[in-house]
Amino acid sequence: MISRPAYSILIAPIGEIEPALCESIRCRIEDIYGLRSEVQPILKVLDFAYNPERRQYHSTPILAQLATAAPARVLKLVAITQVDLFIPILTHVYGEAQLGGKAAIISTYRLTDDNPAAGSDASLQCRAAKEALHELGHTFKLRHCPEHSCIMHYCRSIKDVDRKSNQLCRHCKVMLHDELKCLGLREG
Numbered sequence: 309m310i311s312r313p314a315y316s317i318l319i320a321p322i323g324e325i326e327p328a329l330c331e332s333i334r335c336r337i338e339d340i341y342g343l344r345s346e347v348q349p350i351l352k353v354l355d356f357a358y359n360p361e362r363r364q365y366h367s368t369p370i371l372a373q374l375a376t377a378a379p380a381r382v383l384k385l386v387a388i389t390q391v392d393l394f395i396p397i398l399t400h401v402y403g404e405a406q407l408g409g410k411a412a413i414i415s416t417y418r419l420t421d422d423n424p425a426a427g428s429d430a431s432l433q434c435r436a437a438k439e440a441l442h443e444l445g446h447t448f449k450l451r452h453c454p455e456h457s458c459i460m461h462y463c464r465s466i467k468d469v470d471r472k473s474n475q476l477c478r479h480c481k482v483m484l485h486d487e488l489k490c491l492g493l494r495e496g
């Protein structure tokens with residue numbers, strides 16, 4: 309059994325992220341994953357991941373930097389940024405995570421209807437929390453779920469994000485419980 313860290317999940321804002329947004333995400337993470345969490349920035353800039361041709365930031369190298377920079381006591385982390393993220397095979401992503409790894413990232417850039425800087429807006433808080441829960445789920449080895457209401461359902465549009473719930477389906481809850489048990493964070 310592993311020793312429990314001082315806190316298990318880190319919410320790591322990058323740039324000017326509203327504290328209310330971070331707190332909303334922190335509370336939802338504790339509700340869904342049942343693990344303590346804390347807000348602390350660990351990266352200040354993302355220039356190393358900027359692609360001038362696309363005018364976007366490649367999320368995969370950001371994940372590597374986040375995993376390296378994470379304090380040893382952190383089990384998992386989810387970063388929040390306002391920059392536009394991409395992976396080479398897609399035009400953009402709401403977020404990305406290391407499947408079964410330590411790090412995840414989400415961006416608020418495409419989660420707003422018109423103003424990416426509107427960090428205290430209720431719909432942005434709801435959408436960002438859903439995406440943070442989703443990407444964090446991947447770090448716990450959860451894959452995309454066919455259940456449309458499950459937080460682990462893959463979203464192609466902002467309407468898909470709005471339609472899904474902020475909960476795991478029964479199957480994904482069982483998978484999460486099994487993974488937490490393997491990590492020594494749950495009893496049989």
